[in-house]
Amino acid sequence: MTSPLPLGPAIDWETGRIELAHGSGGRAMAQLVDELFVAAFDNPLLARRDDQAQFAVAAGRMAMTTDSYVISPLFFPGGDIGSLAVHGTVNDLAMAGAEPLYLSAGFILEEGLPLDVLRRVVASMAAASRAAGVPIVTGDTKVVERGKGDGIFINTAGIGRIPPGVAIGGDRARPGDAILVNGTIGDHGLAILSQREGLGFATALKSDSAALHRLVARMLAAVPEIACLRDPTRGGLATTLNELAAQSGVGMLLHEAAIPIRPEVRTACDLLGLDPLYAANEGKLVAICPSARADRLLATMRADPLGGDAAIVGRVIEDPDRLVTIETGFGGRRTVDWLAGVQLPRIC
Numbered sequence: 001m002t003s004p005l006p007l008g009p010a011i012d013w014e015t016g017r018i019e020l021a022h023g024s025g026g027r028a029m030a031q032l033v034d035e036l037f038v039a040a041f042d043n044p045l046l047a048r049r050d051d052q053a054q055f056a057v058a059a060g061r062m063a064m065t066t067d068s069y070v071i072s073p074l075f076f077p078g079g080d081i082g083s084l085a086v087h088g089t090v091n092d093l094a095m096a097g098a099e100p101l102y103l104s105a106g107f108i109l110e111e112g113l114p115l116d117v118l119r120r121v122v123a124s125m126a127a128a129s130r131a132a133g134v135p136i137v138t139g140d141t142k143v144v145e146r147g148k149g150d151g152i153f154i155n156t157a158g159i160g161r162i163p164p165g166v167a168i169g170g171d172r173a174r175p176g177d178a179i180l181v182n183g184t185i186g187d188h189g190l191a192i193l194s195q196r197e198g199l200g201f202a203t204a205l206k207s208d209s210a211a212l213h214r215l216v217a218r219m220l221a222a223v224p225e226i227a228c229l230r231d232p233t234r235g236g237l238a239t240t241l242n243e244l245a246a247q248s249g250v251g252m253l254l255h256e257a258a259i260p261i262r263p264e265v266r267t268a269c270d271l272l273g274l275d276p277l278y279a280a281n282e283g284k285l286v287a288i289c290p291s292a293r294a295d296r297l298l299a300t301m302r303a304d305p306l307g308g309d310a311a312i313v314g315r316v317i318e319d320p321d322r323l324v325t326i327e328t329g330f331g332g333r334r335t336v337d338w339l340a341g342v343q344l345p346r347i348c
Contacts, residue, residue: 037105070348092231097162173228256328
């Protein structure tokens with residue numbers, strides 16, 4: 001791509017660092033945007049270099065979401081802040097049953113950040129965007145003084161189109177409905193914790209970060225009656241189910257033995273005194289549907305690469321107190337309350 005801008009000396013991507021001038025609105029900023037962001041995210045809408053993206057939309061309902069990513073560390077097994085920003089935003093749209101269409105990306109960079117680190121993050125973000133088929137069509141860059149940031153913060157927004165006939169919401173769960181997850185829980189949270197604290201486990205822990213919109217589309221094609229979808233990110237499965245119970249005015253009953261958890265995640269949680277039900281996920285979803293359709297939905301999920309470990313983990317029950325409870329492996333029951341405090345900050 002040939003730049004229409006009068007740019008300065010070549011950027012030293014190997015040893016150079018972010019300077020305040022890169023956020024000044026002048027020549028250095030224009031060169032950074034042109035050589036890095038426009039080149040990496042290249043698409044016709046972004047190539048116009050306007051302050052907004054202009055596009056036509058089909059008639060019908062739209063979905064819009066926004067999110068910010070402040071994860072530490074920036075790179076972790078299974079992903080990094082760039083790919084995570086794409087996956088998280090795409091998934092927020094997918095949880096409404098929407099087809100993601102476009103993304104925006106705003107970068108807040110700290111003075112002194114190595115340019116090579118930024119280039120790696122942007123390359124990963126671009127690859128995730130292309131793999132998901134959802135282009136980044138507009139964005140922004142700001143630079144803060146050294147010590148007033150933490151390398152990179154990313155803010156995203158996304159818009160998508162909800163197909164006709166799709167009606168998904170957190171207030172639609174009804175007693176008797178089945179509760180499903182598309183795979184093992186807690187992978188992301190424990191992977192981040194192990195990296196951050198330098199914990200050496202015998203088995204490597206890896207984030208489950210992934211874009212779920214294609215899986216959701218297959219699920220809806222098979223079972224249009226899906227009532228609720230939610231990605232259990234911060235606060236994990238436990239907090240997500242408490243949110244849905246509160247929105248729908250129902251209770252939730254889980255079966256501990258049915259919840260898929262990787263042995264290495266369970267072992268790490270046992271060693272650290274953590275509950276995997278509260279551990280964060282970035283490539284998992286909770287689905288609630290009529291019980292009569294649960295087996296079909298489960299089979300559809302298991303046929304997808306992102307749903308091979310899917311399971312029916314419980315059911316919706318009548319409960320005026322809107323509690324989430326779990327049948328333990330010992331035959332008793334305990335309440336699974338909202339997350340109290342912060343189990344692990346800076347998780348996404």
